[in-house]
Structures are given as structure tokens and as C-alpha cells.
Amino acid sequence: MVSITTALALLSAGLYLDGRTRLSRDLAFGIPGLKTKWWFERQLVPNNDISLYNRFEDQCRIRPYAIALVYEGHSYSWRDLEIASNRMSHWYISEGIEPKDRVAMFMTNSPLFVISWLALLKIKAVAAFINNQIVGPVLLHSLKTANSKLLVFDYELSVSLEESIDQIRGELGYRLFTVTPQEQVLSRFDEHGKDPEKRWFGFMDWKQCSAEGFPRESRKDVVIGDAVALIYTSGTTGFPKAAVMDHGRCSLAISVWSGICKITEKDRSYDCLPLYHSAGAIVGIGQSWISGCTVVLARKFSTSTFWKDVRENDVTLFQYIGELCRYLVNAPEDPLDKDNKVRLMFGNGLRPDIWRRFQERFGVETVFEAYTMSEATSALFNLTSGEDGAGAVGKLNRSMQTTGLECHPWADCPPFDTNCANRFRGPLVRLFQAGMKIVRVDLDTEELLRDKKGFCIECDVGETGELVTLADNKTSQSRFIGYYNQPKLSNAKLIQDAFVKGDQYMRTGDLLYRTKDHFWYFADRAGDTFRWKGENVSTAEVADTLGHLDGIASCTVYGVTVPRQDGRAGMVAVVLKDAYWETDPKDVNNKEETQGDISTTEAVACSAPSAKINEKALEQFMVRLGQLASKRLPSYAIPRFVRICEQELEITGTFKNKKVELKKEAFDLEKVHERLYWWTPQGCYKPFGPKELAIIHAGRASL
Known part of the structure; x- marks a missing residue:
């Protein structure tokens, strides 16, 4: 018989090893994944039972008169x-x-x-x-x-x-x-x-x-590859692309999701995310077709009614995006904050600085955070109830394909800040590491860098690069489906001969880095897409819309970090046509008089006479810009900042605007000495200066 001392020693050793290896976390994801894999490959596929609708039909057969959906006080069995x-x-x-x-x-x-x-x-x-x-x-x-x-x-x-x-x-x-x-x-x-x-x-x-x-x-x-829906997602360039969500992938996803979260027919899940996205529809609604739980559906998210809905409907789970949680935690405190039955929240994009504050204020015990994308071939998961892992996203397992939530990341995390959002993968999950790599990329041209043999170069520990994932269409687990009716855009996401001849990987467009302890961190979104108000914003789409405004010679759109705000706010740098500038004749004469006293380089720089902007014309232009933006763009895509440039924008050899410096300078008044404007709650652009900057840093800006 084992003595108490020996038992305690074994328990301590087990806890120590688990702390070092995160084995229990691997099992939390691995067991549901293996169960789903067996169910999918041994039952659904052999019996031609792939249709996602059949999962709904199963619940109708098992519990026909149980409540499936609640909406604005009305219940539907x-x-x-x-x-x-x-x-x-x-x-x-x-x-x-x-x-x-x-x-x-x-x-x-x-x-x-x-x-x-x-x-x-x-x-x-x-x-x-x-x-x-x-x-x-x-x-x-x-x-x-x-x-x-x-x-x-x-x-x-x-x-x-x-x-x-x-x-x-x-x-x-x-x-x-x-x-x-x-x-x-x-x-x-x-x-x-x-x-x-x-x-x-x-x-x-x-x-x-x-x-x-x-x-x-x-x-x-x-069959596995037949579509259950087309869901539009902003890519790195151009208009929205229709990602194909297929029966096989969705069935795997919602089964794993329900298994990890241990969702049952006794749960009531609150879904206030838009159903035109995969998060709200495939995960929010679809998981109930596997678990049998009741979905409490909201018309839209509202800070003022969120917890009221949760309490009145006895909600035990709710789905989030990071922006949603920030609104809730920044709302005035209420004595009823902890008066809820929520045991778990699931979603993506929960910032580390909000994570524990949210749990402690509202008494939510467990968080299930996920990272993937609509066209993804891999996923990262994290399920945690305490300090360990708060802010992290981990657990890649290619046998557990997910639906592809729209990624809702955060940016500018220091490489070795353990409080930063990270991706941890335990020893079992790291067996799949070959299918998920971080590679070097030119941040200006967005081209992947290759070595002398023509292969991609993996990043060193702590080095930021683009995440690429194995896209092997020979297996159901790593299939790349691409975009409907857009073969060129689908192929543009793929790279061949990435690490060996004949292989194929998918570019995620996301920049990550890893530490020697196998933590994976999100750094930024590559390309021309950024995240704001829970939505992906295509800079090319916004620039194309604004570029039609009379008076704009050229413009470029990019995302900038705003203190105490999730994601990145849109900013547009605008070059106005010559008609908006007035040349000072005196300045021309002065240039001619001093030209002989300066170097050739300086002469080139000073040869053009300085110009003064026409104030009245600029004021009218900003009014028209605001009117166009509010009419032609979704609210989340309206640029929150405008920079009026006094010279042409820099371009690359392929005629793409260079945005790296513009992003770094953002609306920093010490770096930007050109006119700035910002989007006000009144729905128009107003001048931006020290007073407005102070409001932003104080966290009082309504962007």
C-alpha cells in the first residue's frame, strides 16, 4: 500500500511535470479531437452521413420539443x-x-x-x-x-x-x-x-x-467538400472574398468545439455576433446542432442589454470577440455584475489586459480562446480557468480542424512579455509542428524571403515572421478549399516548394513569433488588412472608395494602434491635387537667390517652391470626404484619422505605397508635422491636435 508521503511525492512530481509540459492541456484538446476524428472517419464518412443538416435533424429526433432557440422573448423548439x-x-x-x-x-x-x-x-x-x-x-x-x-x-x-x-x-x-x-x-x-x-x-x-x-x-x-455556406472575408487586397465553408470541415469544427467546452443540452448559449460571419453562424449556431444546447440569439450586441439578456435567459455560455469584452469591462460597474450563471465564455481576440479583469469582475470561471481564419488549414486553442495561460492561444492540432473564425488579433506585443497574448503548444501537440511554421517576410513588399536553394527561411526564436500552414489536399484534415468563384485569389494564398520540393503551404497573412519555451505570440497582420470593431478592413477597398473623391491625387490606407483600443483604427494619408495649393511668388524668388550657395542634393530638394494650402478649399474637401466615407463605407471601415500630405507618397518598385513609416508615425504629433484630422462622434472630420491627442491617451475618445 502506498504511503501518504509517497502519494504526496508522486502528486507533486505529477503537478511539476504537468506545469512543465502542459500535458493536461494537451489532453483537454487531444481527447475531443481524437473522439471527433474517430466519429468522423468511422461513422459519418462510411455511412455517407456528412451533411451538416443531419446534425440538426439528430437533435430534432432526440429532443423535438426542447427549446432550440430563444429570440427576443420568443422560444422555438x-x-x-x-x-x-x-x-x-x-x-x-x-x-x-x-x-x-x-x-x-x-x-x-x-x-x-x-x-x-x-x-x-x-x-x-x-x-x-x-x-x-x-x-x-x-x-x-x-x-x-x-x-x-x-x-x-x-x-x-x-x-x-x-x-x-x-x-x-x-x-x-x-x-x-x-x-x-x-x-x-x-x-x-x-x-x-x-x-x-x-x-x-x-x-x-x-x-x-x-x-x-x-x-x-x-x-x-x-460529400466532405460540398459547401454549407459562402462566408465573405476581407483578404489582403481588394474586395471581399467568399470563403467556402464545407460540410466536412464544419462538422469537425463544431464537434471539437463542443467537446473542448463540454457543452451539453443543459447549456444555454448567448450569441450576439452577426450571423453573416462564421463565428456567429457556424460556431454560435452550429455547435448547438451537435451539443443540443439552447441558443439565445440577440439581434445585435448591446453593452446596455448584454448582462440583462444573460441573466433573464439563464445563460451558461456566451460567445465573444475581443472588442465586445472591452466594451463590457469599460462599462460602469453594477452590483449585479457577478449575478449570472455563466460558466464559460468562448471566442477569439480577448486581449491580455482585459482577460483577467473581465473574469474577476463578472465571475466567469473559464475562457476558451481560439485563433484561426475562414480559409485556414490549422488552428490554435487555449482553455484556461486561472492565471496560467490567461491571454494565451495555444494547442495546434491539425486533426481538429475548425470552422475558421475571423481572426481578431491584437498587436505590438513585446517579444518576451509573458503577459502578452501567446500561443503555447504542449508536447503532444508539438508533434504536428511541421505543419505550422513562421517564416521570414519582407514587410515592405510582403514577399516571403527564400534561401539560396529557393526554400522559405524559418524564423529564429523571438524573430517575427509570417505564419504559414500546411495545405495538403491529400488528407481531409489539412485541405485548403479556397474562395468560391475566385481561383486566382485562392491560388495567391498558396506557396509551393516552401521547405521541400513538392510541398504546399497556405499564407495566413499574420505575423507571429515564438519563444524558446514554445510560446507563440501574435505580432501583427501582414498585408493590407487590419481589424477594427470586430471586422476585417481591406485597405485597398477603402482606398478605392475614397480615391474617387474629386480633389484626391493619391491616397493610401493603413491601420494604426490606438491606446486602450482593440485592433487598429483606419488612417488615410491623402495627397491633394495642385488646385488646393497656392504658390508664394516671394518664396520662388528667395529660392532662386540662395540656390547657388547650397549643394546639388539640397538644390534638388529645395528647387520646388513651397506651397500654402487653400484653407477654404481644404475645409470643403474634408466635409465632402466625411460625407463620402459615411455613405459608401461600413461604419467600421471609415478611417478614424486623415493625414494631409505635403508631398507625394513613397512607392516600392512594384508601385505599391510604402506604409511602414506611415504606420510607425501614425498620429504622433512629434513625428507628424502635417495636418491631421480625426473622425468625431458627430460623423465628420475635425482638426486633430494636442488637445485631441490628450483625449485619446486618457482613454476618453469615442472612435
């Missing part, structure tokens, strides 16, 4: 959603929708979004989730990419569609139907004195259709 989606499926069929057809969904968060998605899944059609905040050219591009002929929408979003309705119906050939009940729409027509006969859309009369279901056998031909 699994059977309620099944019958409603049956009816809507028959309506889609009556409109000519067939398997693999795409249907564009331009909708807000509501049960109708979920019902429409289910309706398309059960008839093997594909929903294209269109970001409900976009307008104009970006909206048209997204609809063109979906290559559909049918668009369903919430009537409250009709203004965004009406602006481009001629192109949507004429050039793209879309037929449009509103999911909003007919009586509600017609009452609004009456309120505004509009003629219902002149409307440009039809009504989805799906409630009159048959409630008959569709046999499971009808979905046996669904």
Missing part, C-alpha cells in the same frame, strides 16, 4: 424550426432552387436567418451570407461573386439594396424577395405614401407551403 424550414425549403424549390445552387441572404440576426439557412441545407443548396453593412460597389461585388439569381433580404435593409437595384436586377440578373411578412412591409408603404405596385421585390410566401420533410437518404450524396 427543435420541431418548430424543423417544420418552418421544411416549408421554406418547398418555397425555394418552387422558385427553381436546386442542389448546389447559391442563394444570397442579406439579412439581420433573427430566427428567419437560421430557418432560411436550414431550408437551403436540407435541399443541398448553398447560402451566401452577405454582410448586411455593405453597400454600393462592395455589395455588387459580393453578389456577383455568389453567382446566384435569387436574393432574399430583410425589408429593413432595403435602402442599401435600392441604391444599386438597377445593377442588381439588370446586370446581375437577381430576383429579389423579402423574408419580412407582407403585412408589415405594406404597412410601411402606407406610412411613407409609396405605391406597392411599384416595388422591385416579391414576398416569400413560404408559410403557405407544405410542411413535409425531406428524407435523410436524399442527402447521402453530400
